[in-house]
Amino acid sequence: MRTDVAQPVRLADYRPADYLIDTVALDVKLHDTATLVRATLALRPNPLGRAGAPLVLDGDGLTAKTILLDGKELAPGAIFVTPDQLTLTAPPQQPFLLEIETEINPSANTRLMGLYRSGSAYCTQCEAEGFRRITYFLDRPDVLSVYTTRIEADTGEAPVLLSNGNKVEEGKIEGSSNEGTRRHFAVWHDPFPKPSYLFALVGGDLGSIHDTFTTMSGRKVALGIYVEHGKEKSAAYAMDALKRSMAWDETAFGREYDLDIFNIVAVSDFNMGAMENKGLNVFNDKYVLALPETATDTDYAQIEAVIAHEYFHNWTGNRITCRDWFQLCLKEGLTVFRDHEFSADQRSRAVRRIADVRTLRAAQFPEDAGPLAHNVRPDTYLEINNFYTATIYEKGAEIIRMLKVLIGDDLFRKGMDLYFDRYDGTAQTIENFIACFAEVSNRDLTQFSRWYHQAGTPLVEAQTSYDPAKRTFTLDLKQSAKPTPGQDHKDPFVIPIELGLVGADGETVALQSATEDAATPEELARGVIELSTPQRRITFTNVATKPVASLLRGFSAPVRLSQSVSEEELIALVAHDSDSFNRWQAAQTYATRLLLRSVDLVRSGKQACADEAFGAALHRAIDSNINDPAFTAQVLSLPSEADIARELGENVDPDAIHVAKDVLRAALGRQLAPILLQTYERLAPVGPYSPDAAAAGRRALRTAALDLYAAGSPADGGALALRQFETAETMTDEIAALGVLTHVRGEAREQALDTFYKRHAADALVVDKWFILQATIPEPGTLARVKKLMEHPAFSLANPNRVRSLVGAFAAGNQTQFNAADGSGYHFVTEIVIGLDHTNPQVAARLLAAFKSWRVLEAKRAALAEAALRRVAQVNDLSPDVKDIVERSLA
Ligand code: TRP
Numbered sequence: 001m002r003t004d005v006a007q008p009v010r011l012a013d014y015r016p017a018d019y020l021i022d023t024v025a026l027d028v029k030l031h032d033t034a035t036l037v038r039a040t041l042a043l044r045p046n047p048l049g050r051a052g053a054p055l056v057l058d059g060d061g062l063t064a065k066t067i068l069l070d071g072k073e074l075a076p077g078a079i080f081v082t083p084d085q086l087t088l089t090a091p092p093q094q095p096f097l098l099e100i101e102t103e104i105n106p107s108a109n110t111r112l113m114g115l116y117r118s119g120s121a122y123c124t125q126c127e128a129e130g131f132r133r134i135t136y137f138l139d140r141p142d143v144l145s146v147y148t149t150r151i152e153a154d155t156g157e158a159p160v161l162l163s164n165g166n167k168v169e170e171g172k173i174e175g176s177s178n179e180g181t182r183r184h185f186a187v188w189h190d191p192f193p194k195p196s197y198l199f200a201l202v203g204g205d206l207g208s209i210h211d212t213f214t215t216m217s218g219r220k221v222a223l224g225i226y227v228e229h230g231k232e233k234s235a236a237y238a239m240d241a242l243k244r245s246m247a248w249d250e251t252a253f254g255r256e257y258d259l260d261i262f263n264i265v266a267v268s269d270f271n272m273g274a275m276e277n278k279g280l281n282v283f284n285d286k287y288v289l290a291l292p293e294t295a296t297d298t299d300y301a302q303i304e305a306v307i308a309h310e311y312f313h314n315w316t317g318n319r320i321t322c323r324d325w326f327q328l329c330l331k332e333g334l335t336v337f338r339d340h341e342f343s344a345d346q347r348s349r350a351v352r353r354i355a356d357v358r359t360l361r362a363a364q365f366p367e368d369a370g371p372l373a374h375n376v377r378p379d380t381y382l383e384i385n386n387f388y389t390a391t392i393y394e395k396g397a398e399i400i401r402m403l404k405v406l407i408g409d410d411l412f413r414k415g416m417d418l419y420f421d422r423y424d425g426t427a428q429t430i431e432n433f434i435a436c437f438a439e440v441s442n443r444d445l446t447q448f449s450r451w452y453h454q455a456g457t458p459l460v461e462a463q464t465s466y467d468p469a470k471r472t473f474t475l476d477l478k479q480s481a482k483p484t485p486g487q488d489h490k491d492p493f494v495i496p497i498e499l500g501l502v503g504a505d506g507e508t509v510a511l512q513s514a515t516e517d518a519a520t521p522e523e524l525a526r527g528v529i530e531l532s533t534p535q536r537r538i539t540f541t542n543v544a545t546k547p548v549a550s551l552l553r554g555f556s557a558p559v560r561l562s563q564s565v566s567e568e569e570l571i572a573l574v575a576h577d578s579d580s581f582n583r584w585q586a587a588q589t590y591a592t593r594l595l596l597r598s599v600d601l602v603r604s605g606k607q608a609c610a611d612e613a614f615g616a617a618l619h620r621a622i623d624s625n626i627n628d629p630a631f632t633a634q635v636l637s638l639p640s641e642a643d644i645a646r647e648l649g650e651n652v653d654p655d656a657i658h659v660a661k662d663v664l665r666a667a668l669g670r671q672l673a674p675i676l677l678q679t680y681e682r683l684a685p686v687g688p689y690s691p692d693a694a695a696a697g698r699r700a701l702r703t704a705a706l707d708l709y710a711a712g713s714p715a716d717g718g719a720l721a722l723r724q725f726e727t728a729e730t731m732t733d734e735i736a737a738l739g740v741l742t743h744v745r746g747e748a749r750e751q752a753l754d755t756f757y758k759r760h761a762a763d764a765l766v767v768d769k770w771f772i773l774q775a776t777i778p779e780p781g782t783l784a785r786v787k788k789l790m791e792h793p794a795f796s797l798a799n800p801n802r803v804r805s806l807v808g809a810f811a812a813g814n815q816t817q818f819n820a821a822d823g824s825g826y827h828f829v830t831e832i833v834i835g836l837d838h839t840n841p842q843v844a845a846r847l848l849a850a851f852k853s854w855r856v857l858e859a860k861r862a863a864l865a866e867a868a869l870r871r872v873a874q875v876n877d878l879s880p881d882v883k884d885i886v887e888r889s890l891a
């Protein structure tokens, strides 16, 4: 039972550690239920700490066997040990050695933090505070140590033994164990001082693939990817992505890899996506394993992005780490920015940008608009695990991107170089990072830094007017921000607005401005306006005919934009905007307006509406972007139901949204039937499979065409889908077809689902797709189906991927059924959360965060959601993880 009441941690209370740990020697004897860990820590007082302070090491549920100070036992009174803390009351004031032996039980570790078992392997996860579940330590990111790790294990059970750095020794242990099994050991040494959260250890009977990479200075690095036996072939794409990431970081950022070895291990039980442990990345196998027949194009793109992300952490996170966890975005926002840039360079920049903005809007905007809103650099937390959020990651990346837009590519690179140069080997803060860019650009970035300190998505309102007599075009910009938890007042942000004026015939209007409401010459030259005051008026001169303003090109800032632009003007932008992102955005904006009107009609008991003009615009978009199928696929995919809910912002009725969207899709499907069919046929697969962006783009458009066609012609579309389902050679095509079939009630659906399961029962990651599809069926029967699937032998509450695919997909991806008007969806999800909290609080808390938008729902549903949350809040013994989420959600 938990007795301690968690205290908030505050940034304002930061002080350096009183002691430092220069070296750590770990001796780990792997055992299923009783692993012995002997840690020898070389400590010394920190010159920046408090002289003579007690030494307080963190622990989490530990059992200490022996503790020696400089080889001697400690007198009672000199030491206090609990499972969660080890205190030396009066430690030596010169360097000293502390030897601690702990015994841990990896098999009983269901939280998947610290040392645990995944399948037959042993693995670790230490970020953020998992190392303290292995041994007592100063488990904070500003204590950097050089690690030497000796791992011992049964040769048969764990022939592969890995840790950070380079392998310096290995061998058999003669006449070893008492049980008569043969044992062996390996010693790894990591010369780079690192915080404990980057420690990792893996032991197991694993298959592997190997390759090499030669760095820009000519050093050869041995690359290895370790997977379950038999899955080796599925790791080839990840290896390819790794080599491309290593090369890209050299050219794009001048960053070279620093060790002789880089290993990746894929495990099937993992709380998050992957982990950047120095020289030994550990991955959720979902982000490693891919074959054309098991992984979709989206999976391939995600694998590429996550492999890159973790690799890029080697410089942004590992060589330069965070001073404390309040600085999490220093490594995460920056590294997401870097992986976005990588994917943009490897694929289509415009299409990647659209996908990244979709993610930002789907995950981060609602977070920032609800009770879980927090600063990108928070100043207090109860449970750090709950701060690995879309705000830290995605909005954090957007801030870096804005910085680059503001100061330009060259100065941005200079600032990054200065940062690497100045802070290599240290634990840093956001302030010191930003100061590098202020220095190289000679700009005061104080106001810009508000992006880190004020939560919430700003709203930018844009009004335009044209004066034919004066040939002037006036743009009035206004920024505002709603209050967020703890922040009623908001100071103006610095918002870079990339823009262009699109002439009546689609031509680009030159930007000139020579009145008292002028833009600066630099702004005009770069096409980027800085909005840093609550309001700003800019008058463009020499504008011969009335243009359309294309604002926020490339989504140059993470804001909501409300622009006075007519439907005709939006259609002109879809056709002519030279900025592809805004061509896509104009179509989305049009569809959103249409859907909002339609939702209103549905709610007042009228028929939902569609719009021929929009269909015609989509038709032209398909025709004119014939050479960019990936982009066209994005244009064809309408705003999601969650997008519409977010736009409504209050009094949300998910059923009305669903009806409105269904009706629009069906109408578009009918109106565009010929061209959709033609597109579908034209893009039939030819030649051997390739995962590259161009081939994936053709498949994406083909899927989008089938999807919309089937919405308009269910019988015909269903027949096409069935044919595709039966003949598909790739998972992309197979799951797309199954998706269409799944949306029509009846025997055919059940049969297809059955066939799919039988085909793929042996592959848990593919079965996850089967769970997701069923959990997201927008029908009243879905909850019963999900409950039944929880009994399925392929499901397990112990595995985070399974939980996310079935329960997580239902909660986050099924608007109508999670928000069912009888509260059944809420009840179901909170029951799972309460149960799961005992075994894996981190995953339970994440699941509960699906309630983050409950306050925008119409009154009846909001009351039911609130009641469900209150029931959770009343449970005794909640983990700090769930307690934190539920309390903030209700606050
Ligand atoms: N640092 C990891 C990343 O690359 C995130 C992560 C992986 C994580 N595992 C975790 C965070 C466990 C908290 C707990 O983004």
Ligand code: ZN
Pocket: 309, 313, 331, 332, 335
């Ligand atoms: Zn990361």
